[in-house]
Amino acid sequence: MSQGNDLSAFWMPFTDNRGFKAQPRMFASAQGMHYTATAGHKVLDATGGLWCSNAGHCRAPIVEAIRAMAGELDFAPTFQLAHPKAFEAASRLALLMPEGLDRIFFTNSGSESVDTALKIALAYQRSRGQGSRTRLIGRERGYHGVGFGGISVGGIVTNRRQFGTLLAGVDHMRHTHDLARNAFSRGLPEHGAELADDLERIVALHGADTIAAVIVEPVAGSTGVLIPPQGYLQRLREICDRHDILLIFDEVITAFGRVGKATASERFGVTPDLITMAKGLTNATVPMGAVAVRREIYETVVGNAGPGIELFHGYTYSGHPLAAAAACAALDLYAAEGLFERAIELESYWGDAVHSLKDARHVIDCRNIGLIGGIELEPRPGAPTKRAMEAFHRAFDQGLLIRVTGDIIALSPPLILEKSHIDEIFGKIREVLATID
């Protein structure tokens, strides 16, 4: 029989299983800005868990709400039945969305939110008599989770190449990363709005009447913090409007204050037709995702359907009571503590700290927006990703949790952090970079 300390059974996601199991690093508990490792030392969380613990860890009001709901209503189906908390959570979330996106579909993760949004886009096109619009357009370096829909529109090669031919009828726009012109930009980089015109190339190639939707992350996170060039998202919106194509913003990491507003759409003043979310929705306490949908899309799909079920899609746990309770409590806490505004207030201090690493060893770019930081390292010759991975391990051992992707350090701390935490994060990163080759 396997023992509690046997690491062999758990096939860990997105992990070097052999490396981890030879030298495990684990957390035992968490509170506020810190984890405590099983080895006993405290670890300052500069990544909000995985871009998700926006209010910090084990916050009492959320913990209490989950506890109470677990004892009151552990589960209720939402297929042809429901429970009040799911409606409350949807109404509360709708209030935070850009005007018009006030219909909410619940999922359990970002990946499911993406697949749901893509399916709603297809169902909508068909429902309004545009059934030839079946193509889905993503972007190189995009990350949209790991469902077949998500990896098809996604543009991270390693996430695609083990899995065959994926969805048919998908194409990708060029990514927006341009170190030659934009290195060390603060906030939105100056150059690259014209990259949105790549959508025109795709439209010309396939015909607008074959394209259902375009999906992008307003700030690309998992690929290593690519911040949209000034005017880029506006231009993408214009091109979608010109060709009657739906625009989906994948806000799984950007929603709930990460860029200083409820959504990146609000921060950047560009309203898509659908928004995918997860992570911060429940402060990551109970898995939950959501898709906010423009009302007219809901009304078309629902209104044009025959009698009975209008959209043949949903998850056993859509609107799960524990998740709904956690979402309501998290949204309350964000509002009570003014955490979205706090991200704006700290943005400049944070940005200074990110850019203070400009002259640190190995650094070839620093970028920032809201409480997000990206620090790109020169890859080690012949061994890409190794330098960043070493930095990750060394930082952990010194009591700092960072995230690395390729040779980029990506930072996304809980929004409750203090200036002293910012000083500690960047002081430690500088030290770590100085000590690795």
Ligand SMILES: Cc1ncc(COP(=O)(O)O)c(C=O)c1O
């Ligand atoms: C933009 C984006 N979309 C989708 C996902 C997938 O979310 P999940 O891991 O909850 O499925 C992520 C996860 O990091 C993400 O960053």
